[in-house]
Amino acid sequence: MTATLPTPAGCAVPARPEKGLPVLRERGQREVFCGLTGIVWLHRKMQDAFFLVVGSRTCAHLLQSAAGVMIFAEPRFATAIIEDKDLAGRSDAQDELDRVVGELLARRPGIRSLFLVGSCPSEVIKLDLGRAAERLNRRHGPAGVRVFNYSGSGIETTFTQGEDACLAALVPALPEAPADAEPNLLVVGTLPDIVEDQFARIFAALGIEQVRFFPPRRSAELPAVGPTTRVLLAQPFLADTVRTLLERGATHLRAPFPFGVSGTTRWLTAACDAFHIPSEHLRRTCLPMAERARVALEAHRRWLAGKRVMFFPDSQLEIPLARFLAEELGMELAEVGVPYLHRELVGPDLEALPRGVQLAEGQDVDRQLDRCRAARPDLVVCGLGLANPLEAEGLATKWSIELIFSPVHGYDQAGDLAELFTRPLRRRNVLTV
Amino acid sequence: MQLSVWTYEGPPHVGAMRIATALKDVHYVLHAPQGDTYADLLFTMIERRDHRPPVTYTTFQARDLGGDTAELFKRAVHEAYERFRPAAILVGASCTAELIQDDPGGLAKRLGLPVPVIPLELPSYQRRENWGAGETFYQVVRTLAGGAPRPAAPRAPGATRSCNLLGPTALGFRHRDDILELTRLLADMGIRVNVVAPLGAAAADIARLPEADFNVVLYGEIATPAAEWLQRTYRQPYTKSIPIGLNGTRDFVREVATLAGLDADAEVARISARSAWYSRSVDSTYLTGKRVFVFGDATHALGAARVATEELGFQLVGLGTYTRERAREVRAAAEAHGLTALITDDYLEVERAIEAATPELVLGTQMERHIAKRLQVPCAVISAPVHVQDFPARYSPQMGAEGANVLFDTWVHPLMMGLEEHLLTMFREDFEFGDLSPSHLGHAPSPRVDHTVEMSTTLLPGGGAAVAEMAVADAGVTLADEPAAPAPPVAAGAPRWQPQAEQELKKIPFFVRGKARRNTERYAAERGITDITLDTLYEAKAHFSR
Numbered sequence: 016m017t018a019t020l021p022t023p024a025g026c027a028v029p030a031r032p033e034k035g036l037p038v039l040r041e042r043g044q045r046e047v048f049c050g051l052t053g054i055v056w057l058h059r060k061m062q063d064a065f066f067l068v069v070g071s072r073t074c075a076h077l078l079q080s081a082a083g084v085m086i087f088a089e090p091r092f093a094t095a096i097i098e099d100k101d102l103a104g105r106s107d108a109q110d111e112l113d114r115v116v117g118e119l120l121a122r123r124p125g126i127r128s129l130f131l132v133g134s135c136p137s138e139v140i141k142l143d144l145g146r147a148a149e150r151l152n153r154r155h156g157p158a159g160v161r162v163f164n165y166s167g168s169g170i171e172t173t174f175t176q177g178e179d180a181c182l183a184a185l186v187p188a189l190p191e192a193p194a195d196a197e198p199n200l201l202v203v204g205t206l207p208d209i210v211e212d213q214f215a216r217i218f219a220a221l222g223i224e225q226v227r228f229f230p231p232r233r234s235a236e237l238p239a240v241g242p243t244t245r246v247l248l249a250q251p252f253l254a255d256t257v258r259t260l261l262e263r264g265a266t267h268l269r270a271p272f273p274f275g276v277s278g279t280t281r282w283l284t285a286a287c288d289a290f291h292i293p294s295e296h297l298r299r300t301c302l303p304m305a306e307r308a309r310v311a312l313e314a315h316r317r318w319l320a321g322k323r324v325m326f327f328p329d330s331q332l333e334i335p336l337a338r339f340l341a342e343e344l345g346m347e348l349a350e351v352g353v354p355y356l357h358r359e360l361v362g363p364d365l366e367a368l369p370r371g372v373q374l375a376e377g378q379d380v381d382r383q384l385d386r387c388r389a390a391r392p393d394l395v396v397c398g399l400g401l402a403n404p405l406e407a408e409g410l411a412t413k414w415s416i417e418l419i420f421s422p423v424h425g426y427d428q429a430g431d432l433a434e435l436f437t438r439p440l441r442r443r444n445v446l447t448v
Numbered sequence: 449m450q451l452s453v454w455t456y457e458g459p460p461h462v463g464a465m466r467i468a469t470a471l472k473d474v475h476y477v478l479h480a481p482q483g484d485t486y487a488d489l490l491f492t493m494i495e496r497r498d499h500r501p502p503v504t505y506t507t508f509q510a511r512d513l514g515g516d517t518a519e520l521f522k523r524a525v526h527e528a529y530e531r532f533r534p535a536a537i538l539v540g541a542s543c544t545a546e547l548i549q550d551d552p553g554g555l556a557k558r559l560g561l562p563v564p565v566i567p568l569e570l571p572s573y574q575r576r577e578n579w580g581a582g583e584t585f586y587q588v589v590r591t592l593a594g595g596a597p598r599p600a601a602p603r604a605p606g607a608t609r610s611c612n613l614l615g616p617t618a619l620g621f622r623h624r625d626d627i628l629e630l631t632r633l634l635a636d637m638g639i640r641v642n643v644v645a646p647l648g649a650a651a652a653d654i655a656r657l658p659e660a661d662f663n664v665v666l667y668g669e670i671a672t673p674a675a676e677w678l679q680r681t682y683r684q685p686y687t688k689s690i691p692i693g694l695n696g697t698r699d700f701v702r703e704v705a706t707l708a709g710l711d712a713d714a715e716v717a718r719i720s721a722r723s724a725w726y727s728r729s730v731d732s733t734y735l736t737g738k739r740v741f742v743f744g745d746a747t748h749a750l751g752a753a754r755v756a757t758e759e760l761g762f763q764l765v766g767l768g769t770y771t772r773e774r775a776r777e778v779r780a781a782a783e784a785h786g787l788t789a790l791i792t793d794d795y796l797e798v799e800r801a802i803e804a805a806t807p808e809l810v811l812g813t814q815m816e817r818h819i820a821k822r823l824q825v826p827c828a829v830i831s832a833p834v835h836v837q838d839f840p841a842r843y844s845p846q847m848g849a850e851g852a853n854v855l856f857d858t859w860v861h862p863l864m865m866g867l868e869e870h871l872l873t874m875f876r877e878d879f880e881f882g883d884l885s886p887s888h889l890g891h892a893p894s895p896r897v898d899h900t901v902e903m904s905t906t907l908l909p910g911g912g913a914a915v916a917e918m919a920v921a922d923a924g925v926t927l928a929d930e931p932a933a934p935a936p937p938v939a940a941g942a943p944r945w946q947p948q949a950e951q952e953l954k955k956i957p958f959f960v961r962g963k964a965r966r967n968t969e970r971y972a973a974e975r976g977i978t979d980i981t982l983d984t985l986y987e988a989k990a991h992f993s994r
Binding site: 044045047048049069073075076081090095101102112115118140169171173402407 | 484492572
């Protein structure tokens with residue numbers, strides 16, 4: 016991984032102003048998932064892919080708790096649990112992996128892509144999954160299965176970085192678009208299919224014809240990339256993916272993320288600018304959608320304007336969402352925590368944050384809870400480990416995980432996104448028990 | 449390496465968390481990388497706890513590995529002590545920290561904290577959650593209760609008329625309600641509960657454990673190591689019977705009465721439950737011989753097998769557990785029913801066994817609930833692993849007399865009531881009568897949709913249109929190995945149904961039709977019959993009804 020966890024060692028570092036925004040850097044207990052969790056949505060997006068975690072019972076238990084015991088059919092992910100004999104050298108871990116993969120592919124002949132996913136234990140024992148992937152590719156490639164590898168380990172990745180690592184591992188497999196290919200747009204980051212379809216319709220209406228989404232719905236149908244590819248990020252946690260795409264000659268279109276009306280419009284504007292589409296055409300095309308989104312937001316503005324919200328670090332969506340809540344719904348920002356601050360990717364959203372907002376990078380969860388209790392925000396956006404305890408202390412919470420799994424991007428989800436924040440407040444208003 | 453799709457138990461440190469969270473003033477410092485904090489949400493979401501588990505994670509990262517992770521651990525222990533001021537500190541490593549061998553116990557001891565430090569050695573690559581809980585509880589008891597004076601002579605039965613209840617933990621299957629039920633039961637016998645542990649006990653309460661006459665082991669998976677130590681050290685005997693069901697409860701009362709020096713016959717005679725009469729009432733005749741498959745932890749599987757056969761008149765067609773440590777007991781119980789016990793923690797193996805046993809009711813964990821749903825067989829949950837719905841708002845014990853009533857209701861409700869079943873026979877030729885679910889609850893069996901996601905679990909608590917939408921999209925995709933849709937596929941070479949036989953099959957009540965079809969096809973296949981006629985159907989019926 017690149018230096019995406021840039022917090023220095025030691026505890027809280029005194030706040031220092033940075034582009035007008037003070038950043039509190041903390042180091043301590045993190046109440047954030049590891050990158051393995053991304054499998055929960057990645058396996059649903061790419062339905063011909065299988066994710067095999069090479070890890071411990073803890074990894075299997077995490078995935079199960081994250082996905083819940085909730086899938087009727089056999090899921091398209093599993094864990095090859097490392098056992099004592101693998102560690103004691105009584106069995107060769109690479110041979111064992113070959114055996115497990117053989118069993119798996121025999122069971123699931125529909126698999127086209129197999130991801131070997133590294134974990135904390137596999138990283139610590141230095142199990143070389145790259146070598147395993149190469150070998151397994153030679154063995155199973157002729158049968159039409161491609162084997163990739165990436166690490167979702169907690170010692171290297173935080174929550175949504177798992178998707179970054181996965182997509183970055185796929186980039187070398189993308190076909191080469193010729194240098195003289197027509198300019199084409201690549202939207203990068205997992206989106207629910209319904210949102211993807213909406214964006215595809217919008218781009219078509221705008222006149223951008225060559226549009227592909229990455230990851231694709233079928234892992235075998237990878238989009239081409241080359242010097243005429245323009246990359247538009249749909250998710251703010253894809254630093255490595257962008258870097259590897261740029262290495263393939265693509266250009267990154269800098270934009271805020273498409274949340275709310277303003278976010279979506281500016282995101283689309285970045286695409287239009289790159290494809291020389293007049294802003295008047297964009298305005299005309301998107302006006303009805305932007306208008307109905309504005310109407311949808313208006314109802315929520317009444318609930319949210321003037322209320323104070325605090326973000327605990329979780330998915331990296333915190334800064335774009337804080338921008339949406341502050342700019343479009345009039346909320347005040349008590350503290351915006353992020354696992355790590357990637358200025359390049361969230362820059363346009365960061366610039367739109369109100370001056371003086373307190374940013375926090377990294378986490379020391381007990382200290383952050385102290386600050387939260389002192390600030391008594393009207394709404395706390397946090398993970399599931401913290402939500403009920405904070406509710407019990409009288410604070411209203413929104414589980415951040417829902418922001419990752421729900422369709423929240425684009426004009427037609429703007430109201431739904433706002434609703435996720437108003438619902439906890441409305442509920443408290445309704446209940447008399 | 450073991451290929452695992454779902455697991456019945458988490459790693460052993462999650463067992464330790466269940467003990468730490470159950471206790472009142474004990475803190476657990478876990479040497480662990482980022483991500484292991486996922487375990488917190490088991491407690492805050494599934495069990496809806498209003499406090500975070502008392503666990504501090506060191507959260508080391510890759511770049512710490514070359515540096516001083518030991519220092520990081522010491523700082524975490526020190527800060528946790530300063531912040532939470534616990535009466536005792538548990539220290540240990542999760543699977544990754546076990547590999548880097550920092551010796552959390554030694555490091556923490558050298559800090560010289562003014563409270564007991566209890567080091568936990570939980571081998572993550574060998575052991576699992578319940579073992580971790582049992583070992584942790586044992587270490588806690590040994591450390592905190594070990595200072596009491598050893599009795600010189602055996603205790604006189606009933607000297608203090610008190611006992612301890614051992615085994616209930618955080619995230620336990622109805623432990624909360626079992627405690628209350630058994631405390632009442634014991635109170636009716638004039639026996640005081642000295643300490644309940646670990647659930648709700650403070651460190652000082654653990655130190656008082658030796659004061660009681662004997663120990664009641666509620667869940668052997670967790671309490672047996674501690675109970676054995678207390679027996680060896682303080683001459684406290686402990687109970688071995690499982691107070692699940694009316695008969696289980698009576699055996700338990702007899703055992704307790706003997707330990708407490710009471711008149712056992714008189715105490716047993718006072719135990720009754722409504723479930724006994726309900727089971728004898730005529731509506732319940734339809735329960736006779738229903739094929740039931742039981743799988744869970746050893747305590748609950750053994751209890752359920754007994755209730756199912758003795759108290760409901762079901763036929764046991766499968767019995768198994770994922771508790772390998774107690775395989776012997778479960779094997780013996782299965783043999784008594786002419787079965788071979790299924791001892792496994794491989795979910796797919798359990799699924800195959802259930803499919804092969806063709807039960808009419810599955811009593812299992814949340815995982816078997818999903819297997820049963822897929823097979824469209826009614827199911828009730830009897831054991832962990834748990835789900836948010838296994839923590840009902842109402843009082844719902846599994847043990848004691850009220851527990852017997854709860855079991856009757858929860859197991860019978862997914863089935864069809866006797867009155868309904870007999871009406872079905874009357875109505876089934878009515879043209880307006882549809883093939884509904886064999887349950888009075890009226891959830892019709894929906895056509896199988898592979899990959900459908902159930903929304904009510906942890907990470908997706910409210911459900912979201914995104915996943916629902918993805919699930920719909922998913923339904924269109926068929927991987928070649930997915931199990932087939934409800935209508936059984938006709939394999940090449942399989943016997944063919946003659947139209948007359950097919951017509952006759954449709955007259956059989958739908959809830960046994962699938963079984964009739966399978967049995968007939970099996971009968972035909974075994975005899976090399978290629979065409980299933982009316983006679984084949986009835987020959988098979990006669991064959992299988994022996």
